[in-house]
Amino acid sequence: MARKAGSDGSRTAEAIRAAGLRLIYEHGYEGMSLRDLAQAVGLQPGSLYNHIATKQALLFELVSGHMCALTEALDAALAGVEGPLARLDAFVAFHLRYHLDRKMEVFVNNSELRSLEPDNRAAITAMRRDYERRLADILATGAAEGVFVVPDVPVTSYAILAQLTGVASWYQPDGRLNAEAIIALHRDLVMHGLTGRRIPTAGG
Amino acid sequence: MARKAGSDGSRTAEAIRAAGLRLIYEHGYEGMSLRDLAQAVGLQPGSLYNHIATKQALLFELVSGHMCALTEALDAALAGVEGPLARLDAFVAFHLRYHLDRKMEVFVNNSELRSLEPDNRAAITAMRRDYERRLADILATGAAEGVFVVPDVPVTSYAILAQLTGVASWYQPDGRLNAEAIIALHRDLVMHGLTGRRIPTAGG
Amino acid sequence: MARKAGSDGSRTAEAIRAAGLRLIYEHGYEGMSLRDLAQAVGLQPGSLYNHIATKQALLFELVSGHMCALTEALDAALAGVEGPLARLDAFVAFHLRYHLDRKMEVFVNNSELRSLEPDNRAAITAMRRDYERRLADILATGAAEGVFVVPDVPVTSYAILAQLTGVASWYQPDGRLNAEAIIALHRDLVMHGLTGRRIPTAGG
Amino acid sequence: MARKAGSDGSRTAEAIRAAGLRLIYEHGYEGMSLRDLAQAVGLQPGSLYNHIATKQALLFELVSGHMCALTEALDAALAGVEGPLARLDAFVAFHLRYHLDRKMEVFVNNSELRSLEPDNRAAITAMRRDYERRLADILATGAAEGVFVVPDVPVTSYAILAQLTGVASWYQPDGRLNAEAIIALHRDLVMHGLTGRRIPTAGG
DNA sequence: CATGAATGAGTTTTCATTCAT
DNA sequence: TATGAATGAAAACTCATTCAT
Structure with missing residues (x-):
């Protein structure tokens, strides 16, 4: 719904990059789903799109x-x-x-x-x-x-x-x-x- | 529906391996779909399973x-x-x-x-x-x-x-x-x- | 290829009925596949059609x-x-x-x-x-x-x-x-x- | 593509249960396809998974x-x-x-x-x-x-x-x-x- | 900025059935 | 009669993405 208490846009974006790197390293780009990525950073999949344009x-x-x-x-x-x-x-x-x-x-x-x-x-x-x-x-x-x-x-x-x-x-x-x-x-x-x-x- | 006249199991299996190698090389394992593979060897996707157990x-x-x-x-x-x-x-x-x-x-x-x-x-x-x-x-x-x-x-x-x-x-x-x-x-x-x-x- | 030594049409048909009954009992009609049935009687799936018209x-x-x-x-x-x-x-x-x-x-x-x-x-x-x-x-x-x-x-x-x-x-x-x-x-x-x-x- | 205006999660979930019960009654569990179920509640098949974990x-x-x-x-x-x-x-x-x-x-x-x-x-x-x-x-x-x-x-x-x-x-x-x-x-x-x-x- | 519900196209795999051999 | 290779449709489920709230 609204912003989680304590969340911070740029910190979230950085967390996405860090988790994305790790997941692509582990499963490959095609093998990483945005659902996995969202879960890794504690978001719903749709919320990723506030921080990235596309996969x-x-x-x-x-x-x-x-x-x-x-x-x-x-x-x-x-x-x-x-x-x-x-x-x-x-x-x-x-x-x-x-x-x-x-x-x-x-x-x-x-x-x-x-x-x-x-x-x-x-x-x-x-x-x-x-x-x-x-x-x-x-x-x-x-x-x-x-x-x-x-x-x-x-x-x-x-x-x-x-x-x-x-x-x-x-x-x-x-x-x-x-x-x-x-x-x-x-x-x-x-x-x-x-x-x-x-x-x-x-x-x- | 049934066997194409002139089809041959071992030749088909070899074609699947060859096309599979090329497609994995090009798109990665996760990036290769069995649809693509089937098309590359001229089969329906399900027919692959006469030659391979799984992807x-x-x-x-x-x-x-x-x-x-x-x-x-x-x-x-x-x-x-x-x-x-x-x-x-x-x-x-x-x-x-x-x-x-x-x-x-x-x-x-x-x-x-x-x-x-x-x-x-x-x-x-x-x-x-x-x-x-x-x-x-x-x-x-x-x-x-x-x-x-x-x-x-x-x-x-x-x-x-x-x-x-x-x-x-x-x-x-x-x-x-x-x-x-x-x-x-x-x-x-x-x-x-x-x-x-x-x-x-x-x-x- | 040819008939298995010792196989017998009516005995095979009876085996199919017996195995079919058991498999339908266990998994239901929709849940029984003709592959399961064929395996239970030691045939390839296509061979069932020498004995039954359809599932x-x-x-x-x-x-x-x-x-x-x-x-x-x-x-x-x-x-x-x-x-x-x-x-x-x-x-x-x-x-x-x-x-x-x-x-x-x-x-x-x-x-x-x-x-x-x-x-x-x-x-x-x-x-x-x-x-x-x-x-x-x-x-x-x-x-x-x-x-x-x-x-x-x-x-x-x-x-x-x-x-x-x-x-x-x-x-x-x-x-x-x-x-x-x-x-x-x-x-x-x-x-x-x-x-x-x-x-x-x-x-x- | 996104949420239909006026859609409501818990009402949809209840509709899925109701339609699921009827379809299983009519065709059996194995005989009910999730396509049928989705159609019965007016969704795409994949959308069911917002409400159920698995069939x-x-x-x-x-x-x-x-x-x-x-x-x-x-x-x-x-x-x-x-x-x-x-x-x-x-x-x-x-x-x-x-x-x-x-x-x-x-x-x-x-x-x-x-x-x-x-x-x-x-x-x-x-x-x-x-x-x-x-x-x-x-x-x-x-x-x-x-x-x-x-x-x-x-x-x-x-x-x-x-x-x-x-x-x-x-x-x-x-x-x-x-x-x-x-x-x-x-x-x-x-x-x-x-x-x-x-x-x-x-x-x- | 996050959520949750939705889409539509996609995935791998299974199915009943056919038929040349 | 049996096999093995094929079909075409369908299965359950996942995907990246969208958007009203």
Whole structure:
């Protein structure tokens, strides 16, 4: 009937996004019903429409929100870092750290692109390319300067991204290795793969 | 009403599996309706049930069928190959070639595990572990013999698998690079990452 | 494909009737599927149609078969019995004994008339009236001769039939009372209700 | 699409129960489709689910609602009536009058128990036993006090209940006999059966 | 801003029945 | 006679969405 005591529009909207992310992560976009979502946030299904336009708009909001935040954070992490070696190292560390903290966002962004309507999908794909180009640029510069051995820049950058992003699919915060150990390990693996040398920050 | 002249059970069943794989790849398990599937194979929806028990059983059949064939083919590819270097090389080449030919199977096997019912999911997870252990064994042997630098066997094997499997997500048979070029590139990348040396077969 | 070794048309048809009766008793006509029935007799669903015309025809066959046998057996039981007292007594004993042996037929004949198509239902209703008239005739004769107190022949005959037929709904062959005890008890109850006297055959 | 102007939830729910009772009476539980039910109350099939949980829950609600009301009304009818003769007489009159007014409830309660899921059936069976025990108690008391001749209390109470309940299956409100005449006739029949005497209230 | 009742199209699955083999 | 593959209609139920209150 009227507003529940203590409810608050923007808090409700945020709760919807949080629950929506979790439910899409667990059941997929097609597998999440708005009834489930409404129940998760303590509303009737119809009430969701005071906060979202459609189910599809919610998905787009989640996916594009993640991409925006990701790219922005990357730019902050790379700001002021100079030289391909240092920038690659920073990229690897940033990408892993960011993704390990956001298992659900990562999975949804990888698995649910096909559930986006064509226009929405095109927008997201452009954002992804934008992000991936930053790694490709680092690799290209490093190859041009002779510090990396990169037979094919696009393929190599995809390979690195797949390797790093894949970690989110098995990482457990309370597992055998903590995040920092995993990050160190992959910095080494990537750097070694491109240069044959141990990463400089390792002191070796 | 009755059997169409010339219809054949096993051919229909195979057509259902093929169309089911494609539709799940395109729309996801939840996103594929049995109406769509029936239309794709030229049947009425109810007629599907002469060939499958349930929609879930079809998914399990596709996913487990892929895992069985994959493991069997790997064992054939590794048979008689001796030494960690050669075995790793053979693994990379096999895994990539097999996956590049099966974009749809790969995507479905990675994205739709969450749509399997608990028992079915457990069975598939066990099969995956079985496959992954073959790579881990190669890495462990190579590390023990001192030919690989492997700080952590499970993490490294996941990293390699993610890197290789990820190729299927962007590979286009008629793209800029053909399959053999991609395979060569990744053999190098992986081998270099673990040994610091070019792969022996590359002649360098 | 071909006939199963050892199968026999009329034996199969009888098995279908037996299983059909049991399944309709357990689940109702609408609740019994021909798939269930086929499985119960070890056939594929389509094969049933070598033995029955339609599901409805099977129901009619079961229901009308029971009514025919019932009426014929009653006539045999009453043949040569003279006088309203003796005939009523014979009716009660016969009706109870016959119904106690045929729980399933009784229930189906009472509950599934509504599932008969109009023409079939009309035929069965006529057969039931035919059977019931035999009791009504006994009561009318007894009332005319002054041996029964029967304020209303149709109502009283329905009351007696309901009372006797109802026994089949709770009777258990291995229960506390055996069939003969139950029959004796109801002969007494009915006779007492109509005459105020103990039944003559009880020796009292 | 949304709520029809002037629609009212509780009125709709009641209409669903009323139409559901009639349709189950006419076609049986398995034979009633929710499409038919929706049409009978002027809704789309899916809209029924705003008022019922499942088809089975509707059946249980109808059947248990009847049993509750029946038992409560019986207790009211027997309240303050003393002595087995008077209580039996009151029971017969009450049971008949209540059942003659509720042909459909009676039939559904007798025929559709098998369509209840096990737990629901067990609950109804317990309620029935509760009701039947009230008659059995009257008979037992009367037998102990020597006013009734009751060779076997359970069998006799079932016989009386079957006789009385059976009336609902043929009674027509505009038939040859009105309800009061039928009630009088059965009071006499039952009382006579147990005592050999006319009912005291008949003044004879 | 929330509710509850509604829609209409959709879901997976089952059904009685048919008929080429 | 039996099978197995098919039909077309229907089943119970769910869905995203709408809107009067």
